[in-house]
Amino acid sequence: MADDIPGVPLADYSASRSCEITPDRIDIEPFTMVIFGGTGDLSQRKLLPTLFHLCADQNLPDEFSIIGFASSDRTDEEYRELVREAVEKYGNDSVKSECWERFSRHVCYVSGQFNNVDSYRKLFTRLQELAKVNRKGAKDVLYYLAVPPHFLPDIFQGLSSCRLCKGEFDTRVIVEKPFGSDMETAIELNRLLGASFDENQIYRIDHYLGKETVQNILFFRFANSIFEPLWNRRYIDHVQITVAESLGIENRARFYDSAGVVRDIVQNHILQLLSLVSMEPPIGFEADYIRNEKVKVYRTIRKMDEEYIDRFTVKGQYGRGVIGGDDVAAYREEKGVASGSTTPTFFACKIYIDNWRWAGVPFYLRTGKRLPKRVTEISIHFKQPPLMLFSSACKVREPNVLVLRVQPQEGIVLHIGVKHPGIGNQLYPVNMSFNYEEDLQGDVHFPLPYERLLLDCMKGDQTLFARQDGIEAMWSVVDPIIQQWERAGAPDFPNYPSGTWGPGSAEELLHREGRQWHIW
Numbered sequence: 304m305a306d307d308i309p310g311v312p313l314a315d316y317s318a319s320r321s322c323e324i325t326p327d328r329i330d331i332e333p334f335t336m337v338i339f340g341g342t343g344d345l346s347q348r349k350l351l352p353t354l355f356h357l358c359a360d361q362n363l364p365d366e367f368s369i370i371g372f373a374s375s376d377r378t379d380e381e382y383r384e385l386v387r388e389a390v391e392k393y394g395n396d397s398v399k400s401e402c403w404e405r406f407s408r409h410v411c412y413v414s415g416q417f418n419n420v421d422s423y424r425k426l427f428t429r430l431q432e433l434a435k436v437n438r439k440g441a442k443d444v445l446y447y448l449a450v451p452p453h454f455l456p457d458i459f460q461g462l463s464s465c466r467l468c469k470g471e472f473d474t475r476v477i478v479e480k481p482f483g484s485d486m487e488t489a490i491e492l493n494r495l496l497g498a499s500f501d502e503n504q505i506y507r508i509d510h511y512l513g514k515e516t517v518q519n520i521l522f523f524r525f526a527n528s529i530f531e532p533l534w535n536r537r538y539i540d541h542v543q544i545t546v547a548e549s550l551g552i553e554n555r556a557r558f559y560d561s562a563g564v565v566r567d568i569v570q571n572h573i574l575q576l577l578s579l580v581s582m583e584p585p586i587g588f589e590a591d592y593i594r595n596e597k598v599k600v601y602r603t604i605r606k607m608d609e610e611y612i613d614r615f616t617v618k619g620q621y622g623r624g625v626i627g628g629d630d631v632a633a634y635r636e637e638k639g640v641a642s643g644s645t646t647p648t649f650f651a652c653k654i655y656i657d658n659w660r661w662a663g664v665p666f667y668l669r670t671g672k673r674l675p676k677r678v679t680e681i682s683i684h685f686k687q688p689p690l691m692l693f694s695s696a697c698k699v700r701e702p703n704v705l706v707l708r709v710q711p712q713e714g715i716v717l718h719i720g721v722k723h724p725g726i727g728n729q730l731y732p733v734n735m736s737f738n739y740e741e742d743l744q745g746d747v748h749f750p751l752p753y754e755r756l757l758l759d760c761m762k763g764d765q766t767l768f769a770r771q772d773g774i775e776a777m778w779s780v781v782d783p784i785i786q787q788w789e790r791a792g793a794p795d796f797p798n799y800p801s802g803t804w805g806p807g808s809a810e811e812l813l814h815r816e817g818r819q820w821h822i823w
């Protein structure tokens with residue numbers, strides 16, 4: 304009986320659902336955030352609007368400071384003007400005057416060069432001044448590195464040479480992806496980071512982990528007793544993960560053409576989704592317990608040799624096509640992309656996780672740019688029942704499928720078969736579904752990924768951030784694929800028209816095993 308188990312009281316089913324949800328309480332100590340690259344694209348599009356939103360929502364403490372650090376000369380006042388424009392252009396909040404007043408007085412600017420030690424001395428002085436002005440002393444200092452990766456070594460060097468990493472202030476550092484471009488560069492980046500900061504000060508951001516529905520994967524698995532017993536090779540036929548985008552590369556040719564789809568999406572977002580859906584239950588909800596289990600997944604992914612990569616991976620690059628009724632250019636016609644570029648924009652693959660739970664269960668992964676629509680979805684395909692007891696007009700029985708819809712129309716769908724009403728014994732496929740928007744009756748605010756992740760960093764919670772060993776283990780999964788693809792060249796590129804689901808060989812990958820891709 305449940306009341307015999309310590310800590311598990313009997314459920315009170317009479318309690319109304321909404322009463323059980325208490326408003327989130329967020330206790331954040333006064334802090335200073337220094338944004339390196341404070342005038343750049345990421346800062347303007349994401350960070351500054353998110354910080355304003357957090358302030359407008361009263362999630363920040365009374366005392367905090369934001370310092371934009373960049374190379375151009377500006378006064379604090381001029382920087383505030385840039386911030387205001389960014390919030391107006393990219394934020395969802397109206398910049399109401401009293402909110403803006405409250406926020407903008409916390410914002411200031413330091414102009415400096417990343418490779419100049421005097422700039423860091425200036426920063427040090429500014430931080431000390433702010434610590435005096437703030438009654439409680441701004442001892443918590445967060446560095447957000449919103450800069451291209453080649454600036455990172457200079458910044459680490461500058462910070463540590465001026466005692467800005469440890470000692471005077473309690474610091475944390477937030478690093479954006481890409482974390483290196485392969486295993487070797489990732490190890491070097493981690494070495495540089497580790498020379499200046501301890502692992503518990505380092506927050507490696509993957510914005511997918513800030514998505515509400517991605518976090519829900521763990522809640523769904525480990526808060527419901529009915530699915531976990533089925534979550535293994537005995538009941539699951541295979542698993543699919545799709546991260547599809549209808550967008551092209553926007554204005555990011557410089558980064559994308561040297562990165563390609565595997566470094567951009569697979570090494571991070573897809574492997575994060577894979578680990579959440581396949582990991583063992585952690586022994587607690589603390590950051591390291593969860594991250595330990597994720598790393599085990601990456602390490603048990605079956606090593607891919609050349610023959611395997613040839614047979615079970617598919618690469619593609621988009622050509623011209625039509626998306627949403629509009630003609631769109633081929634990848635090679637995008638501004639900044641070389642006319643003969645062999646950079647892949649599509650990836651599909653079958654992998655195996657060689658552990659007790661998943662032995663023999665294929666995981667099919669795919670992602671691409673300029674696909675017909677933007678959708679991120681994980682589907683768990685269950686095995687067929689052992690006997691076909693019921694007649695059916697068509698002999699095809701649809702298996703049970705559980706769909707975890709990450710975006711858009713966030714929700715969960717369970718595909719089941721029921722008897723079709725009538726005198727015949729016909730099986731009819733239907734869905735049981737949960738949709739965040741509809742089922743919570745509009746009473747739902749999806750925090751944007753950066754909102755959640757910045758708050759977690761301010762609170763000192765590393766659960767949703769990648770750890771060094773995780774990053775390196777993820778590179779060891781994808782490095783062989785990248786290397787072999789680069790060696791092989793791409794004589795057939797472009798090999799899928801924009802607005803289609805990728806090259807035919809991606810369909811073929813599943814068809815030859817009697818399966819097909821699934822999108823709800």
Ligand code: BG6
Nearest residue numbers: 480510548550567568572679710
């Ligand atoms: C980024 C990639 O990490 O994720 C982009 O660099 C991609 O290429 C983006 O477009 C997709 O994120 P989302 O949240 O739109 O699925």
